[in-house]
Amino acid sequence: MPLGSSGHLLRHFIPTISISKPSSSNGGKATAISCKILQNSNNSNFANSKPVFGSNNIISIAIVFALTTPLPTLAIPSLNSQPFSLPSTPFSQAKDLPTGLDNGKIRPCPSINPGCVSTNPKSSSFAFPWSIPGNSSDNALQKLQDAILRTQKNVKIQLVEDTPNGQYLQAEVDGGFGRDVLEFLVNGDVVTYRAMATKVTYIYPFTTALGDSKGQEERMIKILNELGWYAPSFDSMD
Numbered sequence: 746m747p748l749g750s751s752g753h754l755l756r757h758f759i760p761t762i763s764i765s766k767p768s769s770s771n772g773g774k775a776t777a778i779s780c781k782i783l784q785n786s787n788n789s790n791f792a793n794s795k796p797v798f799g800s801n802n803i804i805s806i807a808i809v810f811a812l813t814t815p816l817p818t819l820a821i822p823s824l825n826s827q828p829f830s831l832p833s834t835p836f837s838q839a840k841d842l843p844t845g846l847d848n849g850k851i852r853p854c855p856s857i858n859p860g861c862v863s864t865n866p867k868s869s870s871f872a873f874p875w876s877i878p879g880n881s882s883d884n885a886l887q888k889l890q891d892a893i894l895r896t897q898k899n900v901k902i903q904l905v906e907d908t909p910n911g912q913y914l915q916a917e918v919d920g921g922f923g924r925d926v927l928e929f930l931v932n933g934d935v936v937t938y939r940a941m942a943t944k945v946t947y948i949y950p951f952t953t954a955l956g957d958s959k960g961q962e963e964r965m966i967k968i969l970n971e972l973g974w975y976a977p978s979f980d981s982m983d
Contacts, residue, residue, distance in 0.1 A: 842943065844926055849910035851930050851937045860921070860942030862961040868939075872965065875936040876975045886912045886931050892971040893918070893927065897964070920944070921960055936974070940965055 842855055853868035854861035864874045877885050886905070894900050897918040903926075904915040911932030917924050923944035930937045940961040969976055 842941065844915065844928060844941075846908065846910070846913060846930065849908065851928060851939050854939065854941065858941060860925075860961060861940065862965065863939040863941075864937040865939070870961075872938075872962065873977045875938070875969060875972075876977075877931075877934040877936060878974065879934070881972070881974065882934055885934075885936075886914060886929075888972060889929060889931065889936070889968075890914060890916075892968050896967045896971050897927075917943075918964075925961070925964075927964075938965065 842858060843852065846852070851863060851865050853865035854863045854870050856869065859870075861868070862870045862872045864872050881888065890902065890905070893916055897916075899919045901917045902914070903917055904913065906913050908930075911930045914927075914929040914931070916927045918927060919925070920942050922942065925940060925942050928939045928941075942961070
């Protein structure tokens with residue numbers, strides 16, 4: 746489209762560049778370039794002016810577009826937006842394994858931790874609860890604590906408390922790759938428990954943890970034999 750036909754769009758303000766020519770008075774040097782905005786709303790001859798394609802006009806058009814083109818906007822996150830969180834992986838889940846009762850019951854073994862055994866039926870490494878003989882029911886929790894101290898290394902009793910579902914005991918002991926957590930719930934003559942390694946070992950780039958539940962099973966059998974209590978097994982059901 747010719748420049749003259751679009752003159753009415755630029756009627757309100759037309760930036761012009763005045764470039765002075767070299768003269769003998771200043772030694773033949775060009776003066777500085779100046780830019781000004783001319784109000785041409787009352788200039789009736791502007792729309793009928795002939796287009797002149799010179800350097801001044803091209804620079805003027807460039808300035809018009811520079812002044813009228815909106816700046817790109819930057820996406821600024823809202824202060825109320827949710828914080829970014831990394832996706833959960835077996836490595837991150839293994840760093841914070843929950844302990845304690847879950848709805849009054851011993852927790853199952855985490856699927857990412859093979860070094861675990863639990864009496865919770867939802868656990869993949871399941872063990873039968875213990876049965877306390879009638880002559881050993883008195884002070885059963887204290888007897889259990891003493892048996893742990895006699896059979897395990899570097900025992901630290903973390904918690905002993907009464908709950909609506911029985912007496913809960915939590916202890917830390919030395920394990921194969923670090924510390925293990927033992928949890929017991931004594932309810933009448935039945936003892937449910939979970940023995941779990943607190944450190945889960947992976948070999949990069951595999952996401953399957955090393956270890957199995959045999960070490961925990963042997964540990965619990967040692968405590969059970971020390972107490973003289975009874976636990977059914979799959980072999981005894983044959």
